[in-house]
Structure formats: C-alpha cells, structure tokens
Amino acid sequence: MVHLQGEAPRLKKPSWKDPRLLIGLMLVLASTAGVIALLESQDSTTEVYAAREDIPVGSALSLEDVVAVPVNLGDSADAYRPVDEGFPDDSIATRLIPRGELIPASAIGRADDLDRKPVGLTVEDPLPSGTAAGDRVDVWVSLRADTNTYEEPRLLLEAAEIAELTVGESALGGSASTLVQVLVDDAAMPQLLDALSNEARIAVVLDPGAGS
Template structure:
C-alpha cells in the first residue's frame, strides 16, 4: 500500500515539475517577444510642414522616419502607401506622423479653397491649420453702408495668410481658407454682392 502511495506521489511530483518547466519556458518566450518587438522599427511618413484639409499629399512634404510603433504600425502610412491623388482628410501638423485615417482619395474630398480679403486684422498666431469663422456684413438695401455682421461659415480652416506690405497696401489681410463645397455658393454670393468679409479666429469676438 505504501509503495503504491509513493508511486502516486512520484508521478504527481513529476507532473508538477514538467508544468513548472512549461511555465518558465512560456514566461521567457513572452519576455523575449516583448523585447524583440520593442526593438523593431518600421518606416513611416512624417510631415515636414502643416498640411491643411483637402491639400494633396505628396512625397515632398514628408520625411521617412524609423519608429518603433509595435502593433499600431499599420495605423500609419509608410512611403509605399502614399498614392497619387490622395488628399488630407484633416489637418496634419508639422512633425506629425501621417495616420491612415488622415488620407483619402481626391474624388471623395468635399472641400475646396477660396481666397478671402479680411477687412479686419488677423492675429499673428493664426496660421495654416487654424480654425476660423467667416463673418460678413451685407450692404443695406439703400446702398448706404453695411448691415450688422453675421456668421457666413462657422468652421473654415486657414491654408495660408498673406499680409499686404508697403504704404499703398490695403489695411486688410488676404487669407486662403478651406471650406465645404456646400458653402461655396454662399461665400461667392457674399463677395460679389458687396459684403464686407472678416476672418475671425474661433473664440474671438466679432
């Protein structure tokens, strides 16, 4: 009876020993996998300037950097993923890695750019990528002056800002802004109809 008991204990001890070895091997393999993945890098695109919504994505606006992103590498575009005809689906800021979600085909793009001569000054911190409102003051019916200002486009994106220089320069500033195509008709009607337009940073008062 005692011999049988010792045999059972011996078998159980051997099983626990084998299980312990398996656990140790799996732990070592897991640590090795984490270390190996941490040291693995992949080439992705990094913007060398701020690219605004709707702008074409071209290789000249990016540098290739090697980064270790692990399991999220597929969320960013590599050099071979950049195709002709792609545009920015949102603003990509200078130094930002280009995510897959920020690129789309030009055929699907619903925005366009338009040049606005702002009748008011634009703060120096408003630059490419800034979100602004477009306000306009339409002419009154009798043609004597302008009516109260009101919002024309609530969420335009600045593509570039040009300030006139010289003694003969106009007081206003010219801004190229990105707007939804659905707003183009209203903006053009305001311009041709004699409205005074202003580019107002979000959060500022008119």
Template sequence: MATEAEHAGPARRLRKPGWKDPRLLVGILLVVVSVAGVLTLVSVQNQTVPMYVARQDIALGQKIDADALRVVDVRLDTVQDRYLAADEPPAADLHANTLIRGGELLPLAAVGGRDPQGRKPLSVELPQELPVAVGVGTRVDVWAAERGSNSTTYGEPKRLLQSVEVSSVRELDSGFGGSSGQLVELLVMDKDLPAMLSAIANEARLTIVYNPGKADQ
C-alpha cells in the same frame, strides 16, 4: 570497527556533481530557455515599423507628396493598419480630406481627397490682422459689409458664414509692388458659396470673427 565500505559511503554522497549529472544538465537547460524567452519578448516589444508623418500642417484638399512627409520608426502594435505606412512612396493622387497637424502620423481615414462633410476650400484675402485666437483648425464667423454707391462707404455688416473651419492661414507678400494682409482658407458648404463669391466679387468688406462655439448641425 567500521569497515572500508562504511567510510566510502559518505564520501560518495558529498561528491560534487559532474557535467554528466542529469540535475545539472536540466538546470542549464532551464536557464537557457528562460534567457531565450526574455530576449524574444524584448525583441517583439521593441519592434518598430517605418511610418509617414507630416512635416508641417497639411490643409484639407492639399496634395500630399513626398516633400510633405518624413519617415519615422514607431511601434504601433495592433493599430499599425490604421496609418499610412512608409513601405512605398505615397500615391500620386493622394490628398488630405481633413486637417493633418505637423508631426502627426497620417491616419488612412484622413487621406484620399474628399472632405467627408462635402465642404470646399475658399480663399479669402483680408487686409486687416486676424484675431489672435484664430488659427488653423479654429472656427470663425464671416461678416460682409457691401460697398456703398460712392465707393467710400459701406453698408451695415451681415453675417454670411457661421462657425466655419479655418484650414490654412498665411501672410501675403508686402513691400514695393506687393500687398500686405493675410490669406485665409475656409471650408465652406456648397449652399454658402454663392453669397461669399458675390461678396468677394463686389469687393465687400469682409471681417472674420473668432467663434469658440461648435459648428451648426
């Protein structure tokens, strides 16, 4: 005949663990640590920083002030130090030393004020329309036809510039008292400036031709 102790043994083994049971406490601790780890990882991955982006295209040599920029929150991870942060206003003497497209972050290598290739921006006024393919960042050749002695004829065109970069294009004012056409800004090396300036001063007829090839070395 079973004793009272034998009947009590199985009942103790099937008893639900209480709040003081070590196994339950360890399980709760593991769940808390796991949730905290996930939340920390998500927080780190979603961390963003305010950075400057260009409102619109910024041409080489153009002054960069607060009006030319806007602030966005982005996640850059390890490359954050390569771009202009928005933690303080832009420097008063900040200029673009390359073309910066609208909506792009500003690489630190692209701001400062001097073109790495030593080019100078030169504005050329054109009465005729540009080829459709020509725009900011494209390359063009510039041909010049000298004005004849009777001021109504022009000589044979000669190529003055080859594969130069276009840094800016804008329409000239038109209407009463104004002139129509386009003003194109080209990035020109010092050695090519005299011929271009002479052609402009002598009112040569300038023509821009799209050049899809690479720049001359």
C-alpha cells in the same frame, strides 16, 4: 575524546534523469525565450510618414512634403500608411496635417473625398497674433446696399476652419491685408460666392472656443 559513529552521508551528484533538474532547466529556457520575445517585440518598428511642414487641406501629397520616421505603433499600425507602400496616385490631404505629425491613413484621400473646399478671403483687419491653419473663425458679411453704403453685417459661416493663412506686407514693411483660406461646405458655398462677387465687406473673427 568523542568519536562520531559512522561516516557522514555524501551528497549525490545530480543525474540528468533527476526530474527536479529537468524542471529547473525547462524553467530557465522558458524564461530566456520570454525575454527574447519581449525584446524583439519592443524593437519591432515600422517606417511611416510624418509631415515635414504643415500640409493644408486639399494639398497634393508628395515625397517632398514628408519624412520617413521609424516608430513602434503596436496595435495602431493599421491606422498609418507604411513608407514601403508610398502614396496612391493623386493623393491629397483631407484635413490639415500639422508639421511633425504622423500622417494617418484617414487623412489621405482624393479630391472627390473632400466635403469642404478652400475659399480665399481677403481681410483688411489683422487677425490676433498666433492665428494659424487649423484655427476656427466666424465669417461675417455686409452686403452692398448701394454705391457707398452697406447693410448690417450678418453671420455667414460659423466656426469655419482655416486651411491656410498668408499675411501680406505694405510698402513700408507693415502688415497689410491677410489672405485667409477657409474651408466651406457645399451648402454655404453659393451664399459666400454671391457675397464675394457683389463686393460685400468681409470680416473674419477668431472663434477660439469652436474647436474645443
């Protein structure tokens, strides 16, 4: 029978003064703090406005037109107006804000900020199905030559943006004339108003490639 020489060494109980134990504890605390900070940053949300329905250019902004949405914007937070700041007095939409879109601060302004103004054009020929606010159209006019004749049509507005579209109905329920609100800059406004006042024929043609 074999006898072991001496006793096996015993494991020493770690001491609080052991630097390895202190380093391990510090690593655990640092890891825990990092996880907590990450979770808090991911849960940092801000309430901003989103459009309840399409908001046309030039429309006054009110709380009835918007809903509050909690979102995590991160570095983009400054680009949106928080709900707790509300809207400034006499605020309008300076561009079309589609339904459901978060409203950026750049789309909130005053009437003086608009460089284009909506003008209503009554169009007899129906526009293609699916045409909506935000689409681009070319506006052609045929000036009246005399009582019964008109001049050749010419392009007056190219790639004008539709601000609003209202399709009328005839007495039999079919589609009739369409009221198209197009955005017109000040330079082209006199020519368009002159054509309208002289009962020129107006044709609006969808320009699907203009916005791309």
